[in-house]
Amino acid sequence: MPAVVVVGAQWGDEGKGKVTDYLAAQADYVVRYQGGSNAGHTVVADGHTFRLHLLPAGIVHPGTQCVIGNGVVVDPLMLCRELAEVQSHGLSPRLWISDRAHVVMPYHRVLDRLEEEQRGDGRIGTTGLGIGPTYVDKVGRSGIRMAEFVDPDLFRQRLQAVLPLKNRLLQGVYGHPGFTVEAIVDELAEAARTLKPYVTDTSLLLNEALAAGQKVLLEGANGTLLDIDHGTYPFVTSSNASAGGAAAGAGIGPTRISRVIGVVKAYTTRVGAGPFPTELDNEVGAWIRERGREYGTTTGRPRRCGWFDAVLVRHAVRVSGIDLLAVTLLDVLSGLPKIPVCVGYRYRGQEVSGFPATLEALQGCEPVFEELPGWEEDLGSVRSWEQMPVNARHYVERLAELVGVPLGLVSVGPAREQTILCQELF
Numbered sequence: 001m002p003a004v005v006v007v008g009a010q011w012g013d014e015g016k017g018k019v020t021d022y023l024a025a026q027a028d029y030v031v032r033y034q035g036g037s038n039a040g041h042t043v044v045a046d047g048h049t050f051r052l053h054l055l056p057a058g059i060v061h062p063g064t065q066c067v068i069g070n071g072v073v074v075d076p077l078m079l080c081r082e083l084a085e086v087q088s089h090g091l092s093p094r095l096w097i098s099d100r101a102h103v104v105m106p107y108h109r110v111l112d113r114l115e116e117e118q119r120g121d122g123r124i125g126t127t128g129l130g131i132g133p134t135y136v137d138k139v140g141r142s143g144i145r146m147a148e149f150v151d152p153d154l155f156r157q158r159l160q161a162v163l164p165l166k167n168r169l170l171q172g173v174y175g176h177p178g179f180t181v182e183a184i185v186d187e188l189a190e191a192a193r194t195l196k197p198y199v200t201d202t203s204l205l206l207n208e209a210l211a212a213g214q215k216v217l218l219e220g221a222n223g224t225l226l227d228i229d230h231g232t233y234p235f236v237t238s239s240n241a242s243a244g245g246a247a248a249g250a251g252i253g254p255t256r257i258s259r260v261i262g263v264v265k266a267y268t269t270r271v272g273a274g275p276f277p278t279e280l281d282n283e284v285g286a287w288i289r290e291r292g293r294e295y296g297t298t299t300g301r302p303r304r305c306g307w308f309d310a311v312l313v314r315h316a317v318r319v320s321g322i323d324l325l326a327v328t329l330l331d332v333l334s335g336l337p338k339i340p341v342c343v344g345y346r347y348r349g350q351e352v353s354g355f356p357a358t359l360e361a362l363q364g365c366e367p368v369f370e371e372l373p374g375w376e377e378d379l380g381s382v383r384s385w386e387q388m389p390v391n392a393r394h395y396v397e398r399l400a401e402l403v404g405v406p407l408g409l410v411s412v413g414p415a416r417e418q419t420i421l422c423q424e425l426f
């Protein structure tokens with residue numbers, strides 16, 4: 001059985017955690033393939049709300065194996081905290097961490113903060129968790145990987161090799177006192193011991209699972225519009241959050257991936273800075289924020305809210321090869337008499353094809369809206385397509401039509417049962 005990817009098709013926070021959790025019940029493996037603790041997935045299971053950052057959403061399913069793939073950057077202290085939290089709820093983690101995944105070091109977090117300060121008005125609004133600096137070191141070939149981290153001698157050797165340069169940067173450019181090998185080893189030694197039993201060659205594991213006909217679910221983090229190549233650069237994260245990142249970040253070949261499910265909200269949100277053509281910087285945006293509880297899972301920051309943008313999602317559909325759409329948070333829009341949806345952009349009076357590459361062009365784009373009739377009914381108790389108010393149904397059907405992808409699932413609330421399946425996903 002080939003692998004299925006769940007990917008965010010907007011700027012993150014699309015509800016991937018819920019969709020993954022829904023599918024995880026049928027999966028043998030759930031795999032994170034990129035990003036790190038910048039991601040925040042909320043999973044409600046057995047009356048408890050888990051806010052996961054690094055652990056795959058499948059962790060709450062007793063029969064599912066969870067994998068943190070080589071493409072992820074792992075903050076060892078945060079991962080240990082999450083493990084302790086799920087264990088305190090009686091769950092025993094069936095977890096595997098790639099020996100090739102890079103480790104977020106204390107100096108990465110500090111650099112993330114200092115670099116943001118340095119950017120001044122041009123700051124990205126990063127989560128401050130060291131994600132960008134860890135990927136910079138990975139690409140710059142001065143990172144430390146899990147296999148080295150959990151071996152005390154190798155860890156010390158790697159730190160001795162990379163720390164002098166880090167300290168020169170921290171001290172010379174930023175006036176920070178820098179770090180010593182001993183202080184870092186002391187801070188992280190216990191986490192290294194805790195994580196060691198979980199570290200393995202996860203590419204081998206996953207390829208064997210696929211060869212044995214097992215089901216593998218690849219869980220994207222962040223969102224396609226935050227992808228380092230295809231997002232709204234430079235207001236992006238530092239990894240390939242699009243579905244293309246799944247093969248490299250999990251260590252499986254692209255030929256193994258049989259389906260890509262794109263998750264979108266019934267509207268649009270964004271955290272941090274960067275262009276947002278359909279943003280509602282007004283009381284309607286504030287109304288959506290309150291109804292949708294649109295505050296960051298990782299940072300608690302209020303999310304910027306706006307109308308659904310079909311241009312942006314069409315871009316995500318192309319670059320991630322999305323072939324099935326999951327629409328979440330439809331219930332939030334109940335009570336609006338009319339709901340505008342962005343169907344195109346105009347730039348200097350001309351219709352735009354594709355998605356602009358520069359911030360300047362994107363900022364100059366005017367969204368073209370189509371208004372759809374709203375509905376009054378509360379959708380929280382809708383359990384089937386037939387129970388869906390006709391205007392709500394037309395609304396999601398129109399979204400699917402505008403982005404050219406069939407509907408797979410519609411979500412009308414945070415609980416697992418508040419999910420309407422339109423066709424088999426796995």
Ligand code: IMP
Pocket residue numbers: 011012013038039040124125126127128129130131132221222223226235236237238271272273
């Ligand atoms: P970083 O990933 O911490 O470097 O942050 C880069 C940008 O991506 C910032 O605008 C963050 O707010 C945004 N970002 C990163 N991860 C997520 C996510 O999971 N959801 C929403 N935004 C995110």
